[in-house]
Amino acid sequence: MRRNLVPGKIGIDFLDGYIFSEMNDLLMSEGMDASGLYRYYTMRLDGRLGGILEYEHDLANYVIEHCQGRRIVEIGAGLGELPIILALNGMKSAGVEFNEGRQRAGRRVRERAVNCFPEVGEHYEFIAGGYPEALVDTAWTGPDVTLLFTNVIASWDRARTEAIDAFFPQVGEVILELRMFGVLRDEEAARQQLFDEIARYAKSAERLPELSPAMHFARFTF
Ligand SMILES: C[S@@+](CC[C@H](N)C(=O)[O-])C[C@H]1O[C@@H](n2cnc3c(N)ncnc32)[C@H](O)[C@@H]1O
Numbered sequence: 001m002r003r004n005l006v007p008g009k010i011g012i013d014f015l016d017g018y019i020f021s022e023m024n025d026l027l028m029s030e031g032m033d034a035s036g037l038y039r040y041y042t043m044r045l046d047g048r049l050g051g052i053l054e055y056e057h058d059l060a061n062y063v064i065e066h067c068q069g070r071r072i073v074e075i076g077a078g079l080g081e082l083p084i085i086l087a088l089n090g091m092k093s094a095g096v097e098f099n100e101g102r103q104r105a106g107r108r109v110r111e112r113a114v115n116c117f118p119e120v121g122e123h124y125e126f127i128a129g130g131y132p133e134a135l136v137d138t139a140w141t142g143p144d145v146t147l148l149f150t151n152v153i154a155s156w157d158r159a160r161t162e163a164i165d166a167f168f169p170q171v172g173e174v175i176l177e178l179r180m181f182g183v184l185r186d187e188e189a190a191r192q193q194l195f196d197e198i199a200r201y202a203k204s205a206e207r208l209p210e211l212s213p214a215m216h217f218a219r220f221t222f
Helices: 012-030 038-046 054-066 081-087 100-116 119-123 158-166 188-199
Strands: 071-075 092-097 124-128 142-149 171-177 204-208 217-221
Touching (some): 012 081, 012 100, 038 100, 054 081, 054 171, 071 081, 081 092, 081 100, 081 124, 092 100, 119 124, 188 217
Parallel strands (some): 071 092, 071 142, 142 171
Antiparallel strands (some): 171 217, 204 217
16 A cells, blocks of 8 residues: 655654665765765765664654653754654654764755655754753753763763763753763673763663663663
C-alpha cells in the first residue's frame, strides 16, 4: 500500500535516506571542508552508514515515545539530523552547534528541509553558538525542555565543562550518552562516575541500557 508523507508523522527510515541524500549533495557541491561536513560526516557517507546512525534512530524513537509534549534541544547537533526527525514527527526541537563550518552545513540542511517540508521551519530552530551560553535568555529553558547529548567528544576546558553541568537545572530533563560526553569513557567505572556526579544534584536519575545497543544513555530530571 502506498503511504503518503503525513505532516507530523514522517517515518524515520524515509528520513534516513532523505538526509543521506542531502548530505551527499552538500559534499558533492562544496567538498568536505567548505561544506562543514568535515571528516566525521564524510566518513559516514563513505561508509554508507545512512543519513542517521543507529543510536540517532533509536534515540529519536525513544524521544518520540517517551518525551511527547516536551521541547527538545540537541546540544552538538552537527547537521541537525536528530532535531529534523523530531520536528517532522510533530515535536518542537532545536539544535545547538558551536563549530562555524558545521553551522553553515546545519543551516543549509535546515533550509533544504524547509523547502521540502515547510513545517520544519515552524518546529525546528537551529541555534548557532556554544552550549550553555547560546541558550541563556532564549525560550529554550524551563521545565518542559529536554536536552539531548549524543556524540559530543569535544575538548571542553574545565570552565566549559563546569558551566555545562551547572546549566542542567535550567531545564526539566537531560538525556545524555555517558561514553561520549566531553571525553571518551571506555571504562564502565568512568561512565558510572559521571552518572553518579550528575545524579547527586538531579531530582531523579536512571540509566537506559535498553535504549540503543552498545550505547550508554542516561536520563536525569531537574
Ligand atoms: C561528532 S559531532 C556529532 C553530531 C551529531 N550529534 C551526531 O551524534 O552524529 C559533535 C558536534 O558537537 C559540537 N559541540 C560540541 N560541544 C558543543 C557545545 N558545548 N555547544 C555546541 N556544540 C558543541 C561540535 O562542534 C560537533 O559538531
